[in-house]
Amino acid sequence: MQFKTMSVHSGQRIDPQTGALTTPLYQSSTFSYVTAQAGKDRFAGQSAGFIYSRFGNPTTAELEQKLAVLEGADEALVVASGMAAVSAIMYALADSGDEVAYIGPLYGGTDAFLKQTFSRAGIKVSAYESDHDLLANIRPATKVILFETLTNPTLKVVDPRLVVEAARKVGAITVCDNTFLTPYLLRPLALGIDIVMHSGTKYLGGHGDIIAGVVAGSHALMKSIRTVALKHIGSPIGPQEAYLLQRGVKTLPLRMDAHQHNAQKVAEFLAAHTAVKRVIYPGLASHPGHDALGAFASGFGGVVSIELAGGFERCAALLDNLQLFVQAVSLGDLESLACHPASTTHAAMDEVTRLAAGVTDDLIRFSIGVEDAGDLIADLATALTRLSPAATTS
Ligand SMILES: *Cc1c(COP(=O)(O)O)cnc(C)c1O
Numbered sequence: 171m172q173f174k175t176m177s178v179h180s181g182q183r184i185d186p187q188t189g190a191l192t193t194p195l196y197q198s199s200t201f202s203y204v205t206a207q208a209g210k211d212r213f214a215g216q217s218a219g220f221i222y223s224r225f226g227n228p229t230t231a232e233l234e235q236k237l238a239v240l241e242g243a244d245e246a247l248v249v250a251s252g253m254a255a256v257s258a259i260m261y262a263l264a265d266s267g268d269e270v271a272y273i274g275p276l277y278g279g280t281d282a283f284l285k286q287t288f289s290r291a292g293i294k295v296s297a298y299e300s301d302h303d304l305l306a307n308i309r310p311a312t313k314v315i316l317f318e319t320l321t322n323p324t325l326k327v328v329d330p331r332l333v334v335e336a337a338r339k340v341g342a343i344t345v346c347d348n349t350f351l352t353p354y355l356l357r358p359l360a361l362g363i364d365i366v367m368h369s370g371t372k373y374l375g376g377h378g379d380i381i382a383g384v385v386a387g388s389h390a391l392m393k394s395i396r397t398v399a400l401k402h403i404g405s406p407i408g409p410q411e412a413y414l415l416q417r418g419v420k421t422l423p424l425r426m427d428a429h430q431h432n433a434q435k436v437a438e439f440l441a442a443h444t445a446v447k448r449v450i451y452p453g454l455a456s457h458p459g460h461d462a463l464g465a466f467a468s469g470f471g472g473v474v475s476i477e478l479a480g481g482f483e484r485c486a487a488l489l490d491n492l493q494l495f496v497q498a499v500s501l502g503d504l505e506s507l508a509c510h511p512a513s514t515t516h517a518a519m520d521e522v523t524r525l526a527a528g529v530t531d532d533l534i535r536f537s538i539g540v541e542d543a544g545d546l547i548a549d550l551a552t553a554l555t556r557l558s559p560a561a562t563t564s
Pocket residue numbers: 251252253254277279280318322347349350368369370371372381382383
């Protein structure tokens with residue numbers, strides 16, 4: 171079956187009791203086991219059945235089956251947020267004394283988790299600049315490698331095939347945050363990656379109404395990640411959020427096609443505009459990762475970043491001139507969003523790291539929505555026209 175068919179049908183069954191077509195919302199914290207012996211058996215794992223919604227819930231379980239099919243994984247796990255996914259994966263896979271490698275820059279929350287909290291468990295965290303840097307310099311002590319396929323907000327491309335090659339040298343476990351591309355555009359497990367994760371808040375949910383996280387991989391690795399995430403850290407998704415996430419996932423291919431179509435048009439418009447210093451979108455042939463991404467993924471995603479000469483003041487003027495784009499962080503919503511990363515999402519990062527990651531004061535990030543591309547371009551054109559010319563010194 172093709173992805174579009176699987177995203178609608180997989181992991182879904184007609185409710186045997188009522189005939190309900192869509193996954194029912196089981197808004198219950200606990201599940202009765204009728205007899206004491208049945209309770210004993212269920213707790214011992216000798217009989218199937220739900221016990222308590224922190225360990226598992228029928229609405230969430232159907233969603234997990236759908237996501238496992240879409241990722242080509244043995245098993246998927248849905249948790250309360252992308253950060254809950256990252257932290258459970260890392261705590262489950264690394265022990266004190268181990269070394270964890272990542273390719274930077276990472277999502278700000280992940281970067282802060284690794285450096286401020288996770289490192290306190292006696293785990294060494296080391297950064298690499300690119301897939302090639304990792305391949306050339308990986309250390310034998312490395313136990314886990316974490317990377318994002320498209321980094322935020324500068325859209326650097328990391329090739330999962332090179333990460334797998336580096337990991338094989340030292341026997342490390344590979345973890346891919348594929349939030350920006352989604353399984354519709356890339357299935358990292360098919361390239362040999364061990365664990366794939368997402369912020370389900372973004373494209374998978376797709377409607378800007380939930381916070382969620384997804385992890386998928388082999389039964390062997392997922393067993394401990396599931397236990398840590400649900401039983402120890404205690405970060406299950408609520409059934410209402412699981413219901414909304416499964417509804418969102420059904421239209422993922424339709425929405426991604428629209429996001430990408432619009433992103434390409436917007437990027438081409440901005441690239442031709444004299445007021446814009448630089449456009450960063452992997453769908454443009456000028457992007458350094460264009461060919462690499464084209465070789466391992468089936469699309470370029472829906473995030474476009476630009477640089478405007480003039481720092482915060484001029485970026486703020488452009489953002490304030492926009493009528494249709496909404497000023498907000500996050501991405502993957504139906505609505506087009508715009509933000510100035512240096513003063514918002516990356517404000518907590520120290521300046522040296524931030525500038526080294528390319529998050530300058532001149533940078534604006536757009537999450538391109540599913541509106542009409544012409545309307546989005548008209549909004550940008552008007553906002554750019556109203557902008558005063560950049561000072562010639564900048
Ligand atoms: C948003 C995001 C996260 C964190 O996800 P939450 O759902 O906000 O906890 C992790 N990684 C990437 C790439 C993200 O964009």
